Amino acid sequence: MAEVISLMDIDDKEENHSLKKSVNKGKNVIAAGDTPHPKATPWVEKYRPQSLADVAAHRDIVDTIDRLTSENKLPHLLLYGPPGTGKTSTILALARKLYGSQMHNMVLELNASDDRGIDVVRQQIQDFASTQSFSFGAKSCVKLVLLDEADAMTKDAQFALRRALQSRCTRFRFAPLEDIHVRERIKIVIEAEGLDVPESGLAALVRLSNGDMRKALNILQSTHMASQQITEEAVYLCTGNPLPKDIEQISYWLLNESFSVGFRQISDMKTRNGLALLDIVREVTMFVFKIKMPSNVRVQLINDLADIEYRLTFGCNDKLQLGALIATFTRARSALVAAAK
Template structure:
């Protein structure tokens, strides 16, 4: 830790350097360790949501396989920020895999992070390179969406799915960072960070660091203010408006609250979805509200105006209040 720059983001500062330091996916880690012990590492394909340890796993593997000096000549890492069209595949990757080194280790490692951003032509060009240089190189593809990797590349790799982390897996790692950085934080704030991160360890550490730098003491309110996500207090106000006020008043007050706090309507809908299950609605009304909220979220994702969709949210709850339960799903 002594050589790590002080201004480094906590996500990088506390990135695991060994496979044993990874906090989850024990079955995957044990399998990769076994491959390394036997010296029979296959081509790898890691896929799953962001912040679940895909890049950390392959970098930890590389650091255990190679010394710092060997890393410079034996590992090639390309990210989405790099140009990875067919020209790069034919020139840079092929040059790297075909060149000889003075190191005793003859297996090179090519890491293609966010491989789902590669064009189909570039992925097709890799097929022959993967097979041609199997004796001297191993490829690791990392992506969020498996369907964006062509079947020909998938069939040449051993696939591992990295699922979202559980709160129980994330909390010990979060506590290590809290202790080492001397962060003043209460238990409810820790729970809020874990809830907002949705199984994304990277997001959890970024929220923790941002809130700590902005507020000093990390509290629940500070976390929600920093992230810009509707707090429980504001959601209670919104629910009260939707269930008790008339259409005009509810639209005006909801729009004013959203503007004042800078909330995104999509985040409000995400929270409303949770409240639909908590409030004592009948089955038919619950189905009706979920369908309406899903439609509104879909329209927002396609560029609909938030001002109009606020009216749609209020209208959905007004309809649920007015229509008898048997007619709510019509």
């Protein structure tokens, strides 16, 4: 196999003697030399799959990579997709299969958000790639360069890598995990940790994860640290998300109360429960899909809610946007009445 520089979406850092510095972009990292107490170990690391066979989902992709590796036909790879979908687990499991105990000598990890300039390509990557490879038996293995958040690299650095990567990579997209895969993996952790999680709490974990396994495990561990029993309410309180019953109540006010009454009641609940209006809008949008209404009214309502969410994302005034939210439902109510006549 020819020497390879592979672009991978990597979301954790293991001990790596070739790494010049370790960074944490909101991801769970155990830096080299750290010996955290077992109870303090992030569960996303503690329960990360150690082999390709253990990866929770995307079996078609993982099995293809596994087969190509076994046949010594592994191409340049580009793994992409949202966070917590198995990109890291897959590539690190692949590295273990390729290198075994020599993994840390054969893998260079760089965070492209910090090590992002042209000098990284010209110096660190090229220097690492040009050093002698270790031999395993009668053959010499390729080296692996992992670039985290490569889209954050400077244009010059991306251009320098473009010919080596873009035209030569076999691309695999890691979609958000299906609920059944998140649920199965969470159950394994629950059993291993001896946690008290009723079905409602498990359902809340799966729902709030949105197909992100890392998020699911982080919520599970955080809730466990705050509550002995991981109930639905404990999960929602820990994450700050509105409870489903609160969203049902807010939706009822929006559909039935006057502007002034709805504004006062939603404001009171928002303050009392420490809710963010952005989260309320997102949850109400999902609730709209459950309401029986003409398709044209639903589409207009969802589009209007999307506009409010967009404005809130950019820091628009909460009171103004709450008024816009109530006005949006007032128009929808009028359209529903007209459609019923």
